Amino acid sequence: MTTYLPTTARFAVIALVFAGTAAPAANAMQSADRMEQFAVSADANGDGYITEAEIREARTSRFDRFDRDSNDQLNSDDAPRFLMRQQFNDWLTVMTPDFDTDGNGSISRNEFVNGPMHAFEAADTDQDGQVAVEDLIATAQSLR
Ligand SMILES: [Ca+2]
Ligand SMILES: [Ca+2]
Numbered sequence: 032m033t034t035y036l037p038t039t040a041r042f043a044v045i046a047l048v049f050a051g052t053a054a055p056a057a058n059a060m061q062s063a064d065r066m067e068q069f070a071v072s073a074d075a076n077g078d079g080y081i082t083e084a085e086i087r088e089a090r091t092s093r094f095d096r097f098d099r100d101s102n103d104q105l106n107s108d109d110a111p112r113f114l115m116r117q118q119f120n121d122w123l124t125v126m127t128p129d130f131d132t133d134g135n136g137s138i139s140r141n142e143f144v145n146g147p148m149h150a151f152e153a154a155d156t157d158q159d160g161q162v163a164v165e166d167l168i169a170t171a172q173s174l175r
């Protein structure tokens with residue numbers, strides 16, 4: 032089975048996998064290539080379902096990419112130059128209160144990978160730990 036999702040739907044999946052609160056993360060990621068890449072990597076085995084484990088794996092690789100100084104902490108030191116800088120900082124401002132569970136002002140790898148999955152939890156109504164991609168999209172959009 033091939034699951035084709037329109038760009039807006041992929042966007043929603045990324046936002047929800049990526050963030051506790053979907054909309055600001057969506058604003059932070061406007062590169063179509065990156066969105067596509069992340070949506071594909073979130074459903075790692077391509078079965079049309081996303082599991083908590085797949086979200087954590089996707090977050091791990093995302094963390095590695097964002098942690099530019101490789102100190103296992105996400106903070107403003109990791110902001111890229113130029114175009115993405117403001118988006119990154121905006122994203123960080125929204126993410127930090129939700130993900131910085133020890134309150135030290137930066138998001139550690141563990142805090143990021145194991146952070147809130149609000150949309151996933153809302154969509155996983157039977158609590159079996161997996162959600163159809165379509166259901167995740169619908170839930171993420173309803174949470175905006
Ligand atoms: Ca899957
Ligand atoms: Ca860092």
Ligand SMILES: [Ca+2]
Binds near residue numbers: 132136137142
């Ligand atoms: Ca922290």
